[in-house]
Amino acid sequence: MTTQEPPQTLSVSQLNGLAKQLLEDCFAQVNVTGELSTLSRPSSGHWYFTLKDDRAQIRCAFFKGRNARVNFSPEPGQQVNVRGKVSLYEGRGDYQLIVDSMQPAGAGALALAFEQLKQELMAAGWFDxxxxxxxxxxxxxxxxxxxxxxxxxxxxxxxxxxxxxxxxxxxxxxxxxxxxxxxxxxxxxxxxxxxxxxxxxxxxxxxxxxxxxxxxx
Incomplete structure (x- = not known):
C-alpha cells in the first residue's frame, strides 16, 4: 500500500496568481458582444463598466490610451462589440475582461459613430x-x-x-x-x-x- 503525498497548500495570493495565469493563457484574445452597464470614467482616464446579456454579466476595464481610439461616445444601454483578454484582479479575486477595442454593435453602428462625431465637431464650432x-x-x-x-x-x-x-x-x-x-x-x-x-x-x-x-x- 502506497502513501500519497498530500496536495500542496497554496496561499490565497498563489491561488489567485495561478488562476490569473490560467485565464490569460486560455483567453488571450476574445470577442464579446453585450449591453453596456454601469459605465464609469474617472479622472485617471480609464473606463470601467459591466457588459451583460439577459443571463450573465462581466466586469470590464478599458485603460487610457486604448480607449482614446474609440470613435463614438458609449452610453449605458448600448449594445457593443469588444475585444480583449480575460484576466483576474488578484487583490480581490475578481475575474474581468481587459478591453483593447470597442465598436457599437448591430444595424446602424457606423451611422451612430458618424453622427456622434459630427455632433461633437459641431459643438466645438469646427463647422461654423x-x-x-x-x-x-x-x-x-x-x-x-x-x-x-x-x-x-x-x-x-x-x-x-x-x-x-x-x-x-x-x-x-x-x-x-x-x-x-x-x-x-x-x-x-x-x-x-x-x-x-x-x-x-x-x-x-x-x-x-x-x-x-x-x-x-
Whole structure:
C-alpha cells in the first residue's frame, strides 16, 4: 500500500496568481458582444463598466490610451462589440475582461459613430462659417494630401494640369484608409504648416482628398 503525498497548500495570493495565469493563457484574445452597464470614467482616464446579456454579466476595464481610439461616445444601454483578454484582479479575486477595442454593435453602428462625431465637431464650432478662412484670390501652389497610388490623385492632377497648367503641385503621400490613416493625414498637415511657417514652401492652400471606397473605410 502506497502513501500519497498530500496536495500542496497554496496561499490565497498563489491561488489567485495561478488562476490569473490560467485565464490569460486560455483567453488571450476574445470577442464579446453585450449591453453596456454601469459605465464609469474617472479622472485617471480609464473606463470601467459591466457588459451583460439577459443571463450573465462581466466586469470590464478599458485603460487610457486604448480607449482614446474609440470613435463614438458609449452610453449605458448600448449594445457593443469588444475585444480583449480575460484576466483576474488578484487583490480581490475578481475575474474581468481587459478591453483593447470597442465598436457599437448591430444595424446602424457606423451611422451612430458618424453622427456622434459630427455632433461633437459641431459643438466645438469646427463647422461654423466664422471659423473658416476664405480661399485666396490667386492660388499658385497647392499641397495635395492623399494616397500617391489611389484614383483621387490621378483625377486631381488631370483637372489641375488641364485648367491651370502653371499651377505648382506638391503631393504629400499618406494612407487614406485603415487604422493608421488618420495619424498620417494629421502628420502631413502638420508638416505642411511647418514648411510654410519656415518659408520652405509657399503653399496657398492644402487639399486633403481620397477617392471612393466602402462605408467601413
Amino acid at each position: 462659417a466664422a471659423n473658416k478662412k476664405p480661399l485666396p484670390d490667386t492660388i499658385r501652389h497647392i499641397a495635395v494630401v492623399t494616397s500617391p497610388t489611389g484614383a483621387a490623385i490621378h483625377d486631381i492632377l488631370s483637372v489641375l494640369q488641364r485648367r491651370w497648367p502653371s499651377m505648382q503641385i506638391s503631393v504629400l503621400p499618406v494612407l487614406v484608409q485603415g487604422e493608421h490613416a488618420a495619424q498620417q493625414i494629421a502628420n502631413a498637415l502638420l508638416q505642411a504648416n511647418i514648411w510654410y511657417s519656415q518659408g520652405r514652401k509657399d503653399f496657398d492652400v492644402i487639399l486633403v482628398s481620397r477617392g471612393g471606397g466602402s462605408l467601413e473605410d
